[in-house]
Amino acid sequence: MSQSLSGRRVVLIIGGGIAAYKALDLIRRLRERGAAVRPILTKAAQEFVTPLAAAALAGQRAHTDLFDRADEAEIGHIRLAREAHAIVVAPATADLMARMAGGHAPDLASTVLLATTLPILIAPAMNVRMWQHPATQRNLATLTGDGVSVVGPNDGAMAEAEQGPGRMAEPYEIADALEAMLAARDGGSGIGFMAGRTPRGVLAGRSVLVTSGPTHEAIDPVRYLANRSSGRQGHAIAAAAAAAGARVTLISGPVSIPDPAGVSVVRIESAREMLAAVEAALPADIAVFAAAVGDWRPAETRGGKIKKDGSAVPPLTLVENPDILATISARTENRPGLIVGFAAETDDVLDNARRKLAKKGCDLLVANDVSHEGGVMGGAENTVHLLTRDGGLDTWPKLGKEEVGKRLVARFAELVSAVPKS
Ligand code: CTP
Numbered sequence: 001m002s003q004s005l006s007g008r009r010v011v012l013i014i015g016g017g018i019a020a021y022k023a024l025d026l027i028r029r030l031r032e033r034g035a036a037v038r039p040i041l042t043k044a045a046q047e048f049v050t051p052l053a054a055a056a057l058a059g060q061r062a063h064t065d066l067f068d069r070a071d072e073a074e075i076g077h078i079r080l081a082r083e084a085h086a087i088v089v090a091p092a093t094a095d096l097m098a099r100m101a102g103g104h105a106p107d108l109a110s111t112v113l114l115a116t117t118l119p120i121l122i123a124p125a126m127n128v129r130m131w132q133h134p135a136t137q138r139n140l141a142t143l144t145g146d147g148v149s150v151v152g153p154n155d156g157a158m159a160e161a162e163q164g165p166g167r168m169a170e171p172y173e174i175a176d177a178l179e180a181m182l183a184a185r186d187g188g189s190g191i192g193f194m195a196g197r198t199p200r201g202v203l204a205g206r207s208v209l210v211t212s213g214p215t216h217e218a219i220d221p222v223r224y225l226a227n228r229s230s231g232r233q234g235h236a237i238a239a240a241a242a243a244a245g246a247r248v249t250l251i252s253g254p255v256s257i258p259d260p261a262g263v264s265v266v267r268i269e270s271a272r273e274m275l276a277a278v279e280a281a282l283p284a285d286i287a288v289f290a291a292a293v294g295d296w297r298p299a300e301t302r303g304g305k306i307k308k309d310g311s312a313v314p315p316l317t318l319v320e321n322p323d324i325l326a327t328i329s330a331r332t333e334n335r336p337g338l339i340v341g342f343a344a345e346t347d348d349v350l351d352n353a354r355r356k357l358a359k360k361g362c363d364l365l366v367a368n369d370v371s372h373e374g375g376v377m378g379g380a381e382n383t384v385h386l387l388t389r390d391g392g393l394d395t396w397p398k399l400g401k402e403e404v405g406k407r408l409v410a411r412f413a414e415l416v417s418a419v420p421k422s
Pocket of ligand 1: 211289290291293295321322324325340341342343344356360
């Protein structure tokens with residue numbers, strides 16, 4: 001087991017719910033990765049697990065309201081949070097999320113959450129209807145807007161014999177998400193992590209526009225031209241930008257993945273609709289063009305279904321679509337301060353990417369190999385190269401698309417910091 005969290009001090013807030021028993025396993029997982037864990041149990045959590053069990057696994061005292069309120073002078077809630085690098089809330093119940101979003105602090109756990117400037121990761125767990133309730137979704141959007149990171153909930157069978165999103169993420173997923181969050185806060189650029197000085201919401205006050213997914217170019221009412229893009233990379237960037245405090249507009253082609261939390265989503269089908277939606281969403285501080293836009297569309301879209309009537313195969317004549325990235329990059333009015341293009345290449349990735357960066361006129365180009373062997377298109381992982389206009393090149397190791405999204409957002413924040421807000 002790699003000591004990937006070595007030297008990190010984590011406050012683990014355990015909320016009340018049947019998933020609290022998994023929080024005990026999480027303590028073990030975090031310690032296996034080298035982290036020191038200080039548990040805090042809410043009153044409701046103690047209905048499911050005991051402070052003694054949490055303390056035994058953590059190898060240090062577990063805090064509860066009862067004890068610490070009386071003992072404030074010894075361990076103040078401010079000190080509890082200040083001594084750590086991150087706070088993880090697992091399980092994050094609907095009630096705990098509501099308290100966080102509303103800024104309420106009736107107990108030790110929520111007081112620590114209100115008093116901290118540390119990065120926070122929550123792992124929601126609740127009944128599917130509670131999760132889907134507009135109040136919880138509103139609270140979630142508030143929290144992500146405040147810079148809180150979220151992992152899960154997962155889809156699956158729940159304790160009440162129901163099915164749907166609401167199960168807490170698995171302990172290893174929470175540990176992975178914590179690593180990703182800390183790496184993103186480090187900037188992915190070797191900047192050391194400093195306790196208590198983490199830039200929370202590095203894109204707070206910024207507006208970000210992201211295109212994502214494929215386009216569908218209609219042939220007739222039932223047929224279209226498309227590509228294999230899943231939208232995962234673009235959606236992950238939008239989610240990471242929202243988690244970093246930005247106002248995010250995601251312009252998405254037809255995809256089957258869920259909308260990221262805290263993001264305003266505009267759904268389109270064709271390249272021309274995508275261009276119109278992008279123009280309507282300007283001005284923006286940062287524009288990220290991650291969509292796999294169809295280069296061509298049928299010259300004519302038939303109003304009725306083309307029939308197979310035994311005569312000749314119908315010809316398909318194509319015309320070129322507008323290049324959205326190049327169009328926006330060439331603007332003199334309302335040009336976003338940072339424009340990021342993507343390059344999907346199957347051969348000579350870097351040479352083609354360099355040419356594309358010059359041709360499209362963007363500021364940063366993220367290149368990836370989409371040849372079939374790479375499994376990038378539609379897959380969960382990505383190996384990217386970052387190219388800048390002044391000839392800079394950075395190649396990242398193979399990473400999950402969520403992690404790529406977080407690291408990219410940290411990089412965007414650095415690049416855009418010199419640009420005045422739009
Ligand atoms: N792009 C765009 N509008 C298009 C085509 C592409 O905005 N009509 C954007 C993509 O979102 C991406 C970048 O341009 O950010 C490069 O896309 P890619 O498919 O790699 O390149 P193409 O311009 O399509 O060139 P080619 O197909 O020759 O590789």
